[in-house]
Amino acid sequence: MPPRLNIHIGLAKTGTTTIQAAMHGNRDRLAEHGVTYGFERMNHSVRLLVAFQSDPMGYPVVVNAGIDAADLPRLGESARQRLASEIARCKTPHYLISGEAASSFSLEDVKRIRALTDDLGVGDIRILCYVRDPISFARSIVQQRLKSGARLGELKYRRPGPAFRQRIEPWIETFGRDSLKIVAFETACRHRGGLPGSMLEAILGTEVTLPEIPEQKRQNASLCLEAALLLDALNARHPYLVDGGIGPNRSRGDANVLLRGIRGTPFHLGPDFDREVAADAADDVAWLREVSGQADLFGGYEAMTHRTYPEPAWSTETLEDVAATLFSQRAELTQPKG
Template structure:
C-alpha cells in the first residue's frame, strides 16, 4: 500500500453483541466510506469470518466447522485468493482506516496472531484493538445455547466439564498476550453490561470504542435469540434424535429457522450451572478479573452487575411437553414417538435412574 492505513480490529469476544455490532457496520458502510473508513465486504457481508480463518493454520482449519462449511478447494488457495481480493478492495477504496470485526479473532493461536500482525503492519498505519468482556457465568450459559443451536448433545454440566476454558475466561492473560503480540496503539476494553454502555447503547458504545465519530448509532434489531432452559433442553433432545436417526453431526446442524420459532415462545428462566458448581467456576477467574479491572478500568471489580436471578440449574423436559414444541417448531409428526422416547430416557437419566 502506498499510504498508511490505520486498522481497527474488533476481536469479540463472542456472545457480546457481535452480531449487533456487525449489523451496524454493515448498514453504515456508505456513511463510513464518506469519512474514509472501509468496512470491507471481502471478509463477509457483516461478520468478517473469512478474515479470521485466513490466518489460521491448516490443522486449525481442519478442526473448525466454519471452514468445512465454506467448501474451499484448499487452505493455501483460499488464503491466496482471499488476500488478493481483500487488498484489491482496500486499494480501490483508498481509506484512511479499515475496520474488521470477527469474534473468532479473540481465540487465535500465537502463530495466527503473528500472521495477523504481519498483515496489519503491511498497511503501515496504527492498530486499535477493541474487545468486550462478559461475566463468565453469563457467557457460559449463552455459549452453551449457541452450541446446542448447532447440534450439541451434552448437558450443560458435562459440556462445561469437558473443556478447559482458561483460554477464553482468563481475561488478563489473554489480553496481555494480544498487547505483546500486536503492540497496538490502543487496546480498548469494554464491559459487556448494559449499564456500562455509552448512552445506554451498545451501538454508540462500539462506535466510541472504535474511534468512529460522525456515525449515527442507529439501533439494530437484536439477533441470536436467547432460549429458556426448557426450550434448550428440547433442542438438545432433538439433536440427539438427529444424530441417532437422521445422520446429523453435532456441531454441524443448522437450527436457525427452528430457533427463531422456538424463541418466540420461551419465557422461562435461563439455564445455568448448579449453585455449588457455579461458585467454583467463578472462583477460578476471580484473580484474573481483579487484575483486568485494575489494569484497564482502574477498578477493583471487573463486573458491576450482579448475577441474574431468573436462572435455573434444572435441565429437564417433561416428555408430555414434546408435542407442544413439535407444534411450535412446525416439525413433522412422524418423529413424535422417537422424541417422546428420547425425552423419557433423558428425564430418567437426569433423575439418576437408569434409562
C-alpha cells in the first residue's frame, strides 16, 4: 500500500527553513515514528520546480543552483523518476516533501503533481500549509527586503500581502479541500515541540519532539526598530545593490552580522501601515478562514490596527552616526573568526 504523501508548501515567512532543518537532520528519528523525509537535501524546492513548474528558470533558487536551461528536460525527468521511486520504495506510512516554492505553483503545475500521484496509485495526500497573519507577515517581508538593500520609506508604500487564495486555491482545486491542513504560524510557534513538533503533530496526529540541531538556529532573526533604522541609514550611505550586484562597500548578509543581537523597541511601521495591510488583506483572510473552517484564525489580529507604538529610542542623528561608525568597522565585524 502506498504511503500517505505529505506535501509541505510553506507559506513564506512561517519558519520553513527551521522545519526542513529539523526533518533533514533527524531522518532516522522520523523513520522510527513512521515518516520518511524525501530526497537527499534539506529543501526540496529545486526538485519540485524542475519536475513540475512550467518556468523554473524564473526562480532565483534554480538559477543559484547553477542549473542551465538546456538541462531542464533531463533534470525534470530525473526528479520525477526519483520522487516516484522513493514513494514506491517507502517503508513508512508517511512520505514527506517540503518546498516553499510549491506555494507559487499554478493550477497547471499542481495538476502535473496529481498526474504523477495518480500514476503511482497514491490516493492519500495531505497538503500542509502554514500561514501567518498579514501584519506580522508584512513586517517580516519588509525586514527581509531591507536586508537586501531596500529603503524603509519606499517599503511602507509597497505593502506585501500573503496572497493566501492565489497560493492555496490551486491545491484545493486539484486535491480537494479535505486534503488541506492549515496551521497558524503563531500557534505553531507556541507548540511544545516548536515548529517541527507542530509539523509532526499535523502529520501523525500525535506529539513527537525532535532534538534541536545546529541548523535550526535562526539565521534571519528579526531586527528591533532601532536596528532596522540603523540598517536603513546604512543602505542610504552605502547601497547594498549596485548595477545588479552587491555594492563594493557591502558584503552578502552583512546586516545579519552587523546588527545581530541589538536589543530595542519591537519593530513596527506605525498604525497606518497596519491598518492599510489589514484592509488590503481583508477579503483574503475571510476566504482563508472559510476554506480552513477556522473562523478565529489569527485570533482577531485586526485589533493590532488600534495599537499605539513607541518612538525609537535613538534620534535620527544618533542613528546616522552609529551607521557611519559601524560601516567604518565593517571589515573587522564581518570577518570570520579563525
